[in-house]
Amino acid sequence: MPAITRVVAPNPGPYTGPGTNTWIVDAGPVSVVIDPGPDDESHLAALNQRLAGKTVGVVLVTHSHPDHLPLAERFAAPHHASVRRHPELRDGDVVRAGNLSLTALHTPGHSADHLCFLLPGDGAVFTGDLILGQGSSMVTYPEGDVAAYLRSLERLAALRPRILFPGHWDPVREAMAKIEEYRRHRLEREAQVLAAVRKGPGTPAELTRRVYGELEEKLMVAAEMTLRAHLRKLVDDGLVRERGEVYEPVGTVGA
Template identity: 45%
Template sequence: MREAAPPVGQPLAAAPGIRRIVAPNPGAMTGNGTNCWLVDHPGGTAIIDPGSDDPAHLHAIRAAAGPVTHILLTHTHRDHLTGARPLGAATGAPVCGFRHSAVADFTPDIALDDGSAIAGLTAVHTPGHATDHLCFVTADGIVFTGDHIMGWSTTMVPPAPQGSVRQFLDGLARIDALDARLLLPAHGPSITAPAACIRALIDHRLTREATILAALDAVPATLEDMMRRVYRAVPPALHRAAEMNLLAHLEKLREDGHAVHGHDGWRVAPGRPGRAGSPHPA
């Protein structure tokens, strides 16, 4: 669901004790920008995903927060990470993220694992979009979903080793099992019907997988050929992201025994129906 561009630098209430300030980093992959979440707890305010290092943005965060006790990262993609160290230096708050960072130049001050409790939140490891992706869950059923579930677009899932469609689907199932009442993503508006949203995301992935499988043939095709078959309507600005999504899905199809990859490209596995339903010769 798309929303009008939120006002720059102004905190927007999402729930009691929770508000967001949208970072000034809009784009094809970020929508209106990264949602920086301010979450009050008895000790002060935890900041989730500062996003931009723009001085005015960091000033707005500090002005809207109580004493900043922790800076939490859902993952280390730059549109989430960039403002973390500057905000930490300005407030003295530790930067907290998954124990095994996905980028070589970042090590969290406090390393989190699946199930870690911090600032009144519980971390849930949800790789798929990124190996170090975390969601954060409140005691009363609110989930900060980072990029795993977004309020404006489906999530880009890169191929291994950065991502995995299987892990992404497993993460959706984990979040669904929490029976959340509200999802607060890193991009786009709040999601007020979590179960329906998650079901739609799972259905989207399974439909995409079926489309890709149907586009495979006994004759090998390059990734570029597969792109033309599967993503015909994608604008050029999103071709790279679509290609990464496609490769991640092909990797899962290979894991499941439905696809084969060789030096000349991707083809349907022996004995599986190819394009137009013709079986690959065994």
């Protein structure tokens, strides 16, 4: 396993935990940097300080969200390093830098353009926001896609990784258990949403209250966007029907 160091960006928050993880991977003569993070002066200085004069071979970005991408070009330019992300990088593409090869895995769900990066010989995966070190990943309407997210988790599990380096919080050494925990969490949430619809037709706002109870306004908005993402999958699966703003169960009425 190459030496992997982390520099945490100064953007802590409810969705970013202690901040975004920027990973620096030692590739021999050069370094590979994954997710430079937000466009922040002090983070840029911290990254260059940690590199201690070493050249950056390539900058990889897991997805285009504002806590992962914005610093990329500004950070890469003085190193004459290229920034690589979806869709220029496609599923299965291999990125070579120094003595390392990393394989890009297209893992949509959290965002449509989400990539993970695999170090094949080491069973190590940089998971971005597909899997976090703590809590659960946001899969929210309209960008999030629950069905794609579940497929991406299965894809990751099929690789049987040994260690995950997430976009937020600490590395995960119990990789397979964590992937299973995430899969179960998502399926439990889906079951809750389906149960709420089966209690009777409702708008997304009404169904959100049925699932989550009363929440403060900001949390309620996030909860509703999560619920809407689940509703879309349930509609696609033929378990729920959309009638204007109202969602109703399919198949179990009167059963």
